[in-house]
Amino acid sequence: xxxxxxxxxxxxxxxxxxxxxQCAQDMNHNSMYWYRQDPGMGLRLIxxxxxxxxxxxxxxxxxxxxxxxxxxxxxxxxESAAPSQTSVYFCASREGERGGGYEQxxxxxxxxxxx
Amino acid sequence: AQRVTQPEKxxxxxxxxxxxxxxxxxxxxxxxxxxxxxxxxxRLQLLLxxxxxxxxxxxxxxxxxxxxxFHLKKPFAQEEDSAMYYCALVTGFQKLVFGTxxxxxxxx
Numbered sequence: 001x002x003x004x005x006x007x008x009x010x011x012x013x014x015x016x017x018x019x020x021x022q023c024a025q026d027m028n029h030n031s032m033y034w035y036r037q038d039p040g041m042g043l044r045l046i047x048x049x050x051x052x053x054x055x056x057x058x059x060x061x062x063x064x065x066x067x068x069x070x071x072x073x074x075x076x077x078x079e080s081a082a083p084s085q086t087s088v089y090f091c092a093s094r095e096g097e098r099g100g101g102y103e104q105x106x107x108x109x110x111x112x113x114x115x
Numbered sequence: 116a117q118r119v120t121q122p123e124k125x126x127x128x129x130x131x132x133x134x135x136x137x138x139x140x141x142x143x144x145x146x147x148x149x150x151x152x153x154x155x156x157x158r159l160q161l162l163l164x165x166x167x168x169x170x171x172x173x174x175x176x177x178x179x180x181x182x183x184x185f186h187l188k189k190p191f192a193q194e195e196d197s198a199m200y201y202c203a204l205v206t207g208f209q210k211l212v213f214g215t216x217x218x219x220x221x222x223x
Contacts, residue, residue, distance in 0.1 A: 004158075031209060040124065042201060042215040043159075050209050058210070090159065094209075102147060102205055106159040 002026055004107035006091050012113045013081040021076040021110050023091030031094040032074035033104065034058075034066060036087040043090065049074055081114045088112070117142050117206045121214035128192050129222050136187040136217045138176075138202030147205035148185040150176055151213075154198045162200070163187070172196070192221045 004025045013019055025032065030051045035043040035058075045058030049068040063085060065077045074093075078085060088111050092104040118141040128134055140146055150162040163171055165178040165185060176187045185202060202214040 040215060043213040045210060048209060102149070103161045103164070104211060108158045
C-alpha cells in the first residue's frame with residue numbers, strides 16, 4: 001500500500017514550457033487535491049476533485065489545469081510555466097465521507113523550479 | 116471570511132522546555148480543526164484532530180470557541196519535535212484551509 005504517490009520528485013522548466021504532474025492513490029479515496037507550498041504562504045489549494053468525473057477550482061487556480069483521469073489518478077498541468085509557479089506541489093487524497101474522518105493523506109511532493 | 120492564523124513563523128526552544136504553537140481561526144459555523152506536521156524532507160501528516168481530543172507524541176490541542184483558538188501544546192519539547200507545523204480548518208464539505216505554518220526548532 002503506497003498511499004499517495006507523485007511523479008516527478010524534481011523538475012526544472014524554462015518559462016513557457018509545459019508539463020504535467022502526476023498523482024495516484026491506492027486507498028480507494030473519492031476526493032483528491034492539489035496544493036502548492038510556498039515559504040511564508042503555507043499550503044494553498046489549487047484544484048480539487050470531490051469524486052471521479054468532477055473538478056473544482058481552489059484558492060489559486062490560475063495558470064493550471066487538472067484532470068481526474070479515474071478514481072486513482074489526478075494530474076496537474078502547467079500549460080505555459082512562469083517563474084511565479086516555482087513551488088513545491090503536493091497532492092492529497094481523502095476518503096470523502098462526512099464526520100470525524102476528514103484526514104487528508106499527502107504525497108511526497110514535487111519540487112518545481114521555473115527559470 | 117474563513118481564515119487560519121499562525122502568528123509565529125519560527126518558535127525556538129530548548130529541549131525539555133514547554134511548547135505552545137498558536138493557531139487562531141475565523142469561521143462562521145461549527146469549526147473542525149486539525150494540526151498537521153511536516154518533518155524535514157517528509158510529507159505532511161496528520162498530528163491531531165480536535166474531534167478526537169487525543170494526545171499524540173505528547174502533543175495536545177484544545178478548541179477554545181470563545182477565543183477562536185486551537186493552540187498546540189507539549190509540556191516538554193524533544194529534539195525530534197523539530198518540524199513545520201500547520202493548523203488547518205475544514206471549510207465546507209471538501210476543503211481545508213491551512214495556516215502559514217510555524218517552524219519549531221528544539222535545541223539540545
